[in-house]
Amino acid sequence: MNVALAIVAGLAVAGAVLAVSARDVRATVLGVLIVLIAGPLVASPWPSPAAILARVAAGLLAARLLTIGLRGEEATAGTRIGWPAEALAAAAAAVVGFGSHGLGAAALGPAEAQAAGFALIALAISPLVTGRDVLRLGIGSVLLVSGALFIRVGLDNPPRDGEQLVISLLTISLGGAIGVIGAAARAAGGLAASSVAIGLPVPRLPDAHRDIRREVGVEPISPKPPVAPKEPGVATEPPAVAKAPRAVPRAPRRRTPRTPKPPSGDAS
Amino acid sequence: MTVLPFLVVAAVAGTCSLILRASRGWSTTIAIVGLLAMTWVAISLSPDAAIDIGGTILAGSAWLRLYAILASVVALGLIAVDVSAFHEPDAPGVIVIAIGAAVLALASPHAGVAVLAATAGGLAGVLVAAPLGAAARAAFVGARELRALAITGALAILATAWLARPLAELATQPAVFGLAYLAFGAAVAVRFGAIPFHFWAARVADAAPGVALPLLMAWLPAAFAAVALVWIDQSVAPMALPLSTERVLIAAIGTVSIVLGLVAALVQDDLEHVVGYSIVADAGVAVLGLAVLDPAGWEPARTWLLVFVVGRSAFAAWVLAIHGGFGTRRLPDLAGWARRAPVLAASLVAIAATSIAWPGLAAWQARSTLIDLALPRPIAVLVMIAPIAAIAIYGRILLVGVGQPDTAVRAGRGERPRWPASLPRRPMAGVGGLERGFERASHALSGTLDVAWLLPTAVRTNRMPLAAVAVLLLSGLAFLIAGGGLGVREAARAVPQAAASDTAPSGPGSTAEPGPSAEPSATASPSPQASFAPVP
Secondary structure (H helix, E strand, O other), X not given: OOHHHHHHHHHHXXXXXXXXXXXXXXXXXXXXXXXXXXXXXOOOOOOOXXXXXXXXXXXXXXXXXXXXXXXXXXXXXXXXXXXHHHHHHHHHHHHHHHHOOOOOOOOOOOHHHHHHHHHHHHHHHHHHHHOOOHHHHHHHHHHHHHHHHHHHHHHOOOOOHHHHHHHHHHHHHHHHHHHHHHHHHHHOOOOOHHHHHOOOOOOOOOOOOXXXXXXXXXXXXXXXXXXXXXXXXXXXXXXXOOOOOOOOOOOOOOOOOOOOOOOOHHHO | OOOHHHHHHHHHHHHHHHHOOOOHHHHHHHHHHHHHHHHHHHHXXXXXXXXXXXOEEEEOOHHHHHHHHHHHHHHHHHHHHHHHHOOOOOHHHHHHHHHHHHHHHHHOOOHHHHHHHHHHHHHHOHHHHOOOOOOHHHHHHHHXXXXXXXXXXXXXXXXXXXXXXXXXXXXXOHHHHHHHHHHHHHHHHHHHOOOOOOHHHHHHHXXXXXXXXXXXXXXXXXXXXXXXXXXXXXXXXXXXXXXXXXXXXXXXXXXXXXXXXXXXHHHOOEHHHHHHHHHHHHHHHHHHHHOOOOHHHHHHHHHHHHHHHHHHHHXXXXXXXXXXXXXXXXXXXXXXXXXXXXXXXXXXHHHHXXXXXXXXXXXXXXXXXXXXXXXXXXXXXHHHHHHHHHHHHHHHHHHHHXXXXXXXXXXXXXXXXXXXXXXXXXXXXXXXXHHHHHHHHHHHHHXXXXXXXXXXXXXHHOHHHHHHHHHHHHHXXXXXXXXXXXXXXXXXXXXXXXXXXXXXXXXXXXXXXXXOOOOOOOOOOOOEOOOOOOOO
């Protein structure tokens, strides 16, 4: 086992856990960026410097496109089972991937890449299947494709420079596609607006997580409803929205100090 | 000429067109110029030329050349019709880029690289499925399309990587080949929106602009299917494994798509949905092509891919022209359309003939051969006659068209050519011969200027007849291809250079690496031969 490769693969998996667990959009994008940048480095031998540069540049560009599309959005649904559970699921999948290296025949790539690939695919399943907001679906898509690419590196000869270039194009396309969808959803009322528009249930806020916005005193996290076009002279009713959590935290109830009991006079 | 200039032109023109999307005129002009250049470069492509870029070979082939020419020409026709109808801002640039990605996928002999390029090209389509400023539903559709593309891309990457190694050890485990084959087959079916994977495709048909529909549902998935055919031919079929369960599953998906796709197209009132489901039905035949692990299926499968994408593009262009001309695409509101648009009616007849076909046409031969090879005899007979039911689909549309014109049709543009203003009369005033000569020359110049001045307005006024002519040309092209014109059969029969040189390493006991390490022979010419020889 190559320790350096294992560390890089572990970083990639950690980035993926961050991407699927975080509710802060910036943290989610950071997680994706870690996965994309670690991608070319989980290989033995490493690609040429030009290929690594192209892949890193593509990862940065994809993250930038994501950020442009999500500008102004601060929160996504995040995981419902918490990051420790996601991390454990990823670790279990990584063990399976490491143990089944080659999938039936001698492999030409490192086992660490296959382990990371299995972990990423395991992490991608939940957002792809249950994701209601477009960012979660997009993150799931990135992780799924990245996981498949990791497994490809683990099974086959390392990609040559030309293939690395095509992978870079694919990475940029993924980032651009998520950015475009995110921007379209945001313009329509929020990341979950597309689900609201077709009658799907709105993602419920996780109970196990603290609301990070309460600390900075901004509006609570809730999917914004799609804005109905207002016709002149027609009063429009606001659409029904899922009940949002309280904007201002309730002040903690204070107990009034008990007054000491006055001494009774008949003690004497 | 190699495929590289084509890719460069597509990348530059598509990117510039998208950058200038705010200015529709410039964006469309750049895309049209780019497509013209791509057509010219595609015609100059040499089927034998190959180029090495960073260790990855990009090789030409006769089929790739024909695909590139047809895609560029059909895209020009679609954009011309779109300009006359709605003029979607992102569509021209996306079409150019996606065609470039599809050609990149087809040029790569290494299936692993090809699926990456085909997936990247599909992602470009998200831009038109979920445009900025669209309704929330568009974002939903775009997200689902992204998910479908990611799943199909991942399945194809895994399948190709699994079998892209020395297969001596894997040969003892047929299940590995079966799983990889099934994964890639399922990926192709999902990309085509084959039933039962049609939900996302139906939503795309609903939300995407009509001009992009053939690209999203036919051209890009067809490139993906062509990659799958080459991969199956190189990596799975030579093993001569039974794989009966896997083949039955893939054949079942194809059969269900053919039958139910036709039924769904018949009951739809929205013409764009009719196009979408007729694409699904025709794609079912392409999926059947994957179930044929026999060299006899090679030529008909690749012939059908070209016949089907050009034919469905012509149908989509027809719907676009009708929608642009009459402002609706709901069939009940289009009563009497054929009376006001006889050229479009003739086009629809040509499209119907292409779609249904008859014995003797290349389209019929390809479809019946694939069905015959993929299905057992009794079922094959039923499925073979099922496409004839498409007569009901086109007959219904034509029947509505010959009725009394409805309000929308009466208020629509119609095909009769009109001149926006009457040209001024200039009486002769000169008395002498020389004077009259000068005057005539002056009148001719003034008349030319009058016409030139009115030309832009005349084009705007006659958008409907111009669109109808473009659709007629497209349907004529579709009919030509369905009849085996432009050498479609010869191009489909030719074995790609890498396939011809790479079949041997896939066999059991072989240790040579298939695909990327093999240098395509620059002198090999496409020849009618079996695409692979079964490994004993």
